[in-house]
Amino acid sequence: MGRVITVALPGGPVESETDEAGHHDTATGGRVVLLPALSSISTRGEMRPLLERLGPRLNVASLDWPGFGTRAKPRRDWTPALLSAFLDRALDDLGATAVVAAGHAATYALDYAVRHPGRLSRLVLVAPTWRGPLPTMMKGPRPWFARIRAAVDAPLIGPLLYRLNLSGPVIARMARQHVYSDPGWLVGPRLAEKYQVTAAAGARHGSVRFVTGALDRVDSRDAFLDLARRASVPLLVIFGDETPPRSRAEMEALSALPNVELRRLPKGRLGVHEEFPDAVAALALPFLSG
Numbered sequence: 001m002g003r004v005i006t007v008a009l010p011g012g013p014v015e016s017e018t019d020e021a022g023h024h025d026t027a028t029g030g031r032v033v034l035l036p037a038l039s040s041i042s043t044r045g046e047m048r049p050l051l052e053r054l055g056p057r058l059n060v061a062s063l064d065w066p067g068f069g070t071r072a073k074p075r076r077d078w079t080p081a082l083l084s085a086f087l088d089r090a091l092d093d094l095g096a097t098a099v100v101a102a103g104h105a106a107t108y109a110l111d112y113a114v115r116h117p118g119r120l121s122r123l124v125l126v127a128p129t130w131r132g133p134l135p136t137m138m139k140g141p142r143p144w145f146a147r148i149r150a151a152v153d154a155p156l157i158g159p160l161l162y163r164l165n166l167s168g169p170v171i172a173r174m175a176r177q178h179v180y181s182d183p184g185w186l187v188g189p190r191l192a193e194k195y196q197v198t199a200a201a202g203a204r205h206g207s208v209r210f211v212t213g214a215l216d217r218v219d220s221r222d223a224f225l226d227l228a229r230r231a232s233v234p235l236l237v238i239f240g241d242e243t244p245p246r247s248r249a250e251m252e253a254l255s256a257l258p259n260v261e262l263r264r265l266p267k268g269r270l271g272v273h274e275e276f277p278d279a280v281a282a283l284a285l286p287f288l289s290g
Helices: 044-054 080-094 105-115 132-138 145-154 157-165 168-179 188-201 203-211 221-230 243-258 275-290
Strands: 004-007 016-019 031-035 060-063 095-100 122-127 235-240 258-267
Touching: 004 080, 016 044, 016 080, 031 044, 031 080, 031 105, 044 060, 044 095, 044 275, 060 080, 060 105, 080 095, 095 105, 095 275, 105 122, 105 221, 122 258, 122 275, 132 145, 132 203, 145 157, 145 203, 157 203, 168 188, 188 203, 221 243, 235 275, 243 258, 258 275
Parallel strands: 031 060, 031 095, 095 122, 122 235, 235 258
Antiparallel strands: 004 016, 016 060
């Protein structure tokens, strides 16, 4: 079952599609909200395999981030502050008592837990990241990242640049290198579904901000670890053994914190929750059940 929620934000309201499963009496058991990664090909659809596996035991919901997903998107200068404001209102609307967050969404979930102590009872972070692809490659932000964003935002050249950098072959190559373990996993209908995400009207504005680090909720590993330390909630971190080395180093650094349980799967990269949902659900379900 799904519905559309409307979230009031500075600059105007935005709509987000949700999927929901399980027992829907939030007054008795609370709800686990599944947050997809922030990336050029991410939607709540990547959380569907987990939704299906957790739904028989838990009350679960997933949603799209504003600026992402398959719906047409308003032209907006998306920022960490706007996305956090969206998350505040969306989690309240959905009655969230626990969160499963993938990729970049993990940092936003941690930030939420710090700012709203006592609201969440559990946090599961799946292949958590805090730094966008381009800053990761360049080992930090660069002033010219802003020029890239301005070019992609531009009405004429922007769509062309965006299509060149997110064509079908580029998406497939990116997925093979960083996201999925099996080179043949993202083919056929799966690849077509991902390409549909990039083709949605207005998709380039959120995408380029994620890629260039403009949606990074924190700016250093120390700040990332500090969020996790101050979250004051039990944390389960799940990642795959094939995670790209730089991202994996950030995830493994969380193991030093007393409130973190770190679990490594023998397979999986940044899309481990989508490619290996049985293994991720097997770890997440007992943790979320308390």
